[in-house]
Amino acid sequence: MLALTAIALALVALLYASVGHGGASGYLAVLAITGQPPETVRATALSLNIVVASIALARFARRSGLRLDLLIPFAAAAVPCAFIAGRFWSLDEQAYRVAIALVLLFAAWRLAISPKDTGESPRKPPSLPVALAIGSAIGLISGLIGVGGGIFLSPVLILFRWATAKQAAGVAAAFVVLSSIAGLSGLGLQLGTLPVHAGELGLFAACVAVGGFIGAELGSGRFETRLLRRALSVVLVIAALKLVLA
Numbered sequence: 001m002l003a004l005t006a007i008a009l010a011l012v013a014l015l016y017a018s019v020g021h022g023g024a025s026g027y028l029a030v031l032a033i034t035g036q037p038p039e040t041v042r043a044t045a046l047s048l049n050i051v052v053a054s055i056a057l058a059r060f061a062r063r064s065g066l067r068l069d070l071l072i073p074f075a076a077a078a079v080p081c082a083f084i085a086g087r088f089w090s091l092d093e094q095a096y097r098v099a100i101a102l103v104l105l106f107a108a109w110r111l112a113i114s115p116k117d118t119g120e121s122p123r124k125p126p127s128l129p130v131a132l133a134i135g136s137a138i139g140l141i142s143g144l145i146g147v148g149g150g151i152f153l154s155p156v157l158i159l160f161r162w163a164t165a166k167q168a169a170g171v172a173a174a175f176v177v178l179s180s181i182a183g184l185s186g187l188g189l190q191l192g193t194l195p196v197h198a199g200e201l202g203l204f205a206a207c208v209a210v211g212g213f214i215g216a217e218l219g220s221g222r223f224e225t226r227l228l229r230r231a232l233s234v235v236l237v238i239a240a241l242k243l244v245l246a
Contacts, residue, residue, distance in 0.1 A: 020169025086186025
């Protein structure tokens with residue numbers, strides 16, 4: 001079971017890293033199905049998120065640059081909000097399963113119907129109040145559930161033409177790293193310790209690092225991952241239904 005979990009996490013990392021995401025929503029699906037308690041699921045997902053998003057950030061930033069004018073205002077609001085949610089908010093197990101299911105359904109939609117990059121030049125970045133409002137909302141959701149928020153941020157950047165697809169991937173990766181660190185720090189303070197198994201976490205981290213590196217290499221180049229992302233979206237829908245109906 002442990003080996004199958006590690007392989008599943010590596011595949012999730014590969015697919016998510018190809019679009020600049022850390023993969024937390026996918027890790028939540030895998031880990032929640034194994035029956036681990038919510039606190040362990042959140043802590044493990046955020047830890048793996050940091051590993052994979054850091055790799056994706058390095059690859060996308062090197063090849064496409066990093067739009068700091070976009071990253072800073074969104075992250076400035078998201079980071080403290082993710083910390084607050086991780087530190088002070090928690091859900092009971094049933095509510096948490098429903099919350100994860102909703103995030104998985106959104107992630108499935110996001111992966112299956114990716115916003116198209118029109119090739120047009122990006123518009124000016126959003127106004128500061130707009131960026132702060134969006135960042136705050138994403139940060140609160142991310143810290144509470146145990147995701148980095150890239151699955152929410154990147155479609156917003158592309159749909160409003162604030163960034164190209166490649167630029168959005170780089171910004172999302174950096175955003176995920178910062179948000180995940182904040183959420184994990186807050187969770188650790190709330191619980192007094194991080195409820196993870198060091199041996200398992202080390203194995204999972206090594207597997208997602210390999211998957212994340214391959215995915216980031218493919219995604220930052222010209223590889224087309226649309227069919228793979230749609231296949232993953234089907235898996236996420238099944239996982240969401242299993243969580244709700246179990």
